[in-house]
Amino acid sequence: MNIRAKTNVIGWSFIAISVVMICAFYFYPMIQALIMSFQSGTGTNLSFTGFDNYKRLISDATFITALKNTFIYLIIQVPIMIILAMFISVLLNDKNLKLKGFFRTAIFLPAVTSLVAYSVIFKYLFGPDGLINTMLLKLHLISAPIEWITDPFWAKITIIIAITWRWTGYNMIFYLSALQNIDSSIYEAARIDGASAFRQFTSITVPLLKPIILFTSITSTIGTLQLFDEVMNITKGGPGNATMTLSQYIYNLSFKYTPDFGYAATVSYGIVILIVIFSILQFKLAGDKNG
Amino acid sequence: MGKLKRVFMYLFLSIAAIVSIFPFLWMIVSSTNRSIDVTQGKLLPGPYLGENLKKVFDTVDIVPALLNSAKISITTTILALLISSLAGYGFEIFRSKAKDVVFTILLLSMMIPFAALMVPLYRMFGSISQTAPFFGIDTISSVILPTVTTAFLIFFFRQSTKMFPKDMLEAGRIDGLTELGVFFRIYVPTMKTTYAAAAIITFMSSWNNYLWPLVVLQSPEKRTIPLLISNLGSSYSPDYGVIMTVILIATLPTAIVFFLMQKHFVAGMTGSVK
Numbered sequence: 001m002n003i004r005a006k007t008n009v010i011g012w013s014f015i016a017i018s019v020v021m022i023c024a025f026y027f028y029p030m031i032q033a034l035i036m037s038f039q040s041g042t043g044t045n046l047s048f049t050g051f052d053n054y055k056r057l058i059s060d061a062t063f064i065t066a067l068k069n070t071f072i073y074l075i076i077q078v079p080i081m082i083i084l085a086m087f088i089s090v091l092l093n094d095k096n097l098k099l100k101g102f103f104r105t106a107i108f109l110p111a112v113t114s115l116v117a118y119s120v121i122f123k124y125l126f127g128p129d130g131l132i133n134t135m136l137l138k139l140h141l142i143s144a145p146i147e148w149i150t151d152p153f154w155a156k157i158t159i160i161i162a163i164t165w166r167w168t169g170y171n172m173i174f175y176l177s178a179l180q181n182i183d184s185s186i187y188e189a190a191r192i193d194g195a196s197a198f199r200q201f202t203s204i205t206v207p208l209l210k211p212i213i214l215f216t217s218i219t220s221t222i223g224t225l226q227l228f229d230e231v232m233n234i235t236k237g238g239p240g241n242a243t244m245t246l247s248q249y250i251y252n253l254s255f256k257y258t259p260d261f262g263y264a265a266t267v268s269y270g271i272v273i274l275i276v277i278f279s280i281l282q283f284k285l286a287g288d289k290n291g
Numbered sequence: 292m293g294k295l296k297r298v299f300m301y302l303f304l305s306i307a308a309i310v311s312i313f314p315f316l317w318m319i320v321s322s323t324n325r326s327i328d329v330t331q332g333k334l335l336p337g338p339y340l341g342e343n344l345k346k347v348f349d350t351v352d353i354v355p356a357l358l359n360s361a362k363i364s365i366t367t368t369i370l371a372l373l374i375s376s377l378a379g380y381g382f383e384i385f386r387s388k389a390k391d392v393v394f395t396i397l398l399l400s401m402m403i404p405f406a407a408l409m410v411p412l413y414r415m416f417g418s419i420s421q422t423a424p425f426f427g428i429d430t431i432s433s434v435i436l437p438t439v440t441t442a443f444l445i446f447f448f449r450q451s452t453k454m455f456p457k458d459m460l461e462a463g464r465i466d467g468l469t470e471l472g473v474f475f476r477i478y479v480p481t482m483k484t485t486y487a488a489a490a491i492i493t494f495m496s497s498w499n500n501y502l503w504p505l506v507v508l509q510s511p512e513k514r515t516i517p518l519l520i521s522n523l524g525s526s527y528s529p530d531y532g533v534i535m536t537v538i539l540i541a542t543l544p545t546a547i548v549f550f551l552m553q554k555h556f557v558a559g560m561t562g563s564v565k
Contacts, residue, residue, distance in 0.1 A: 010470045011385025018378035019393060021440035026400040029411035036411065088307055091300050105553070106308035109315065112549045112556075114499035116517040117538045120524035121314050124329075124531060131317065134332035169311060177561040226404045229501045233521050247406035247502070254410050255506060261410050268407035275402055 030272075036265035046262050053266035063267060065241045066249045069156065070225060073245075077160045078220045082213065085168050089175035090205065095184075104176070111170035119233035122162045123149065126234075152242035155235045159243050162230050167223070171216045178212045179205070214282060221278050225271055246271050318542075321535035329531035343536040351537055355512055356519040363434050363504075363515060364497040370439045371493045372486055379448025380478060384460065394449070400442045409506050412437050416507060429509045438503065444489060451485040452478075487555040495545055516541045 037053055039046035057063055091097070092104055110118065125131050126148035133145040148158045182205070190200050206213075228247040231237055237244040237252070246267065253264040321329045324337040347353055382394050413428070420427030427433060455478065463473040479486070501517040508514060514522070520541060523534050549556060 007385060008387065011381050011387065011390065014381025014385065014470075014474075015378040015390065015393070017374050018440055018445055019397065021374065022397050022400050022442065025412065025437040025440065026403055026408065029408045029415065030403060032411035032414070033407055088304070091304055094300065097300070097304075103304045103308050107304075107311045110311050112495065112545055113315075113542060114501075114517055114520070114545070116499070116501050116521050116524075117542055118314065120520055120534065120538065121318055123524060124529075124534075125314065125317065129330055131332050131334075165310065165314070173557055174561055177557070222402070222404070226406055228406065229517075232501075233524055236525075247404070250406045250410070251502070251506075254413070261414065264410045265407075268404070268410065271404050272402070272407050275404060279402065 033265040033268055036262050037269050039262040039265075040260070041262060042258055042260065049262070053263050056263065057266050057270060062241055062244065062249060063246075063270070066244045066246050067270075069241075069243060070227070070245055072156060073160060073163070073227065074221060074224045077163055078217060078224060080160075081164050081168050081171060081220065082216055084164070085171035085216070086175050086209065086213075088168070089172045089179055090201065092172075092176055093179040108169040108173060110166050110168075111173075113166070115166070115229035116233055118166055119162065119230045122158070122165075122230075123234045126158050126161075149235055150239050152239055155239060155243045159230060159234060162234060163224075163227070166230075167220065171220070174212050174216055175209060178209055182208050218279055218282050221282065222275055225275055225278070318535050318538055321531055322539045324532055326529070326531045326533070329535070339532060340536070343532045346530070346533045347536050347540070351519070351523065351533065352512070352514070353519065353537060353540060356514050356516050357540075359431070359513060360498055360516040363431055364494050366431075367435050367439055367497040368490050368493045370435070371441070371444055372489055374440050375444035375489070376448045376479070376482070376486070377474070378445045379450075379452055380474060382445070382449050383452040383455075384457070394445075397442045397445060405502060408437070409503060412503075413506055428507055429513060431513070433507050434500075434504050434515075438497065438500065444493065447489060448485065451482065455481070484555060484558065487552060488558045491548060491552055491556045494548065498545055 036046065038048055038050060040049040040052060041047055088107060092100060092107075097103075127133075128145055128147065128150070130148070132148065133142075136142045137145065146154055148154050186204055187200055190204060195203065226247050227245040228251065231243050231245050231248050232251075235243040237248050250264045250267050250271075253260050253267065317334075320334060320336050322343055323340040324333055325339050325342075328337055328339075382390055416426065416428050416433045424430070425432055426436070459477055459481065460473050463477045464470075468476060499517060500515075501521065504515050504518055505521075508518065520534075520538060523529065523537060
């Protein structure tokens with residue numbers, strides 16, 4: 001064997017375990033899921049039923065509710081969080097800011113908590129006689145307790161507040177590290193040219209942060225489409241199906257109701273398709289602004 | 292800069308910081324109070340931490356849950372670091388067109404939501420439960436195996452390897468080291484900070500993992516910490532003082548890791564985007 005062929009073999013052997021593992025635990029199950037999505041039955045007794053599952057999917061009220069809920073989270077929560085993260089990072093990047101380390105660590109802290117732990121804490125804080133209601137009542141901001149968990153509208157708000165609390169600091173760190181890499185002389189030049197702070201933000205900061213905006217919006221979108229831990233532990237998807245997400249619906253179909261693995265696999269392909277569409281859309285959107 | 296703007300800046304950041312810290316403070320304060328005090332909205336520390344701790348160890352299976360979580364997280368971290376760093380190194384050092392194609396395909400796995408994987412994975416592990424009980428449903432191995440290799444970590448190691456001085460590897464080869472020798476004797480020791488960052492991220496996500504253990508672990512004595520907390524949180528007559536103490540204990544390991552290695556943590560998060 002010549003040297004080149006030899007190094008080639010060595011190179012492949014370095015990556016072999018990873019390739020096998022990813023194929024075994026990602027790609028192979030996805031093929032299985034695709035096959036299952038054309039099957040129906042309870043538990044492990046599955047038989048082929050053609051496109052029946054997909055027909056059921058488009059007229060399934062619970063699926064449509066879960067899809068709507070996910071979109072509500074996506075359209076309201078992701079932009080609020082990204083703007084908030086960007087805004088905080090710009091404030092924190094100020095050279096003359098005192099207590100910078102404290103602010104940064106404090107705001108980042110939620111990002112290191114376990115999703116389950118913080119969800120349980122939020123569930124109690126927002127409970128009917130929880131601290132949030134107690135405080136709002138004492139401050140006379142409300143006259144009766146808000147049903148944060150049991151009202152279909154407020155339950156969604158609670159989930160949105162919870163996710164925003166958990167992930168804003170996480171996203172902020174990406175903006176902060178990108179801002180620190182921007183050469184400050186650009187801003188000086190802009191100031192000399194008489195650009196206002198707002199103009200500097202829109203004409204310098206935002207364009208330079210675009211890769212990070214793209215990155216954080218894609219990861220947040222994927223995260224929202226996979227939302228599970230919070231909903232499961234704060235509202236259990238309720239009241240009714242008012243906060244149900246796609247991931248939780250798949251979980252319920254497979255492990256809570258009479259197991260219907262075939263149909264669960266069909267719903268999961270629904271999420272996969274959404275993720276692919278959203279990622280392509282966001283890339284396209286960012287690309288157009290570039291050109 | 293205008294004075295008003297400064298005031299606004301500090302005010303805004305202070306509110307953001309208070310909102311961020313408040314649930315932690317409430318958790319700590321509540322762990323020192325009785326359940327009745329917590330429901331009445333008491334915000335000052337009380338003298339009941341000892342009593343709550345005693346109740347936790349008497350009534351909640353926290354020690355087995357901590358041990359299970361520790362076993363799973365430590366094993367996952369060690370295996371994940373080994374497997375992904377070998378691959379990240381292989382992809383970058385022995386670069387070829389074919390390998391770049393394979394790399395891109397591996398990256399596609401990041402788009403796959405876990406919810407889509409859990410049903411087929413559950414069936415996979417279920418089908419080997421009889422023939423290989425060690426890897427079947429309700430075992431620690433079944434929790435670890437699907438989560439141990441992530442395209443994210445391979446990508447992270449490959450990105451970090453780009454900065455690695457390749458001459459050092461050549462020097463090792465001339466000294467007569469085998470390729471694996473070069474990797475373990477030269478690459479691993481120089482990349483300590485990369486490994487530290489990767490270890491923190493992997494440990495945290497494994498320690499906090501919820502959905503897959505929920506699906507695959509069935510017997511109560513195998514429960515991990517998130518499963519235990521979730522279970523306590525859904526009880527009908529919760530003892531708030533006790534639950535907050537459990538959450539406090541469960542959060543401590545990750546909080547300590549975070550405060551000791553904050554720099555590495557942030558480097559690990561942002562390193563992959565650069």
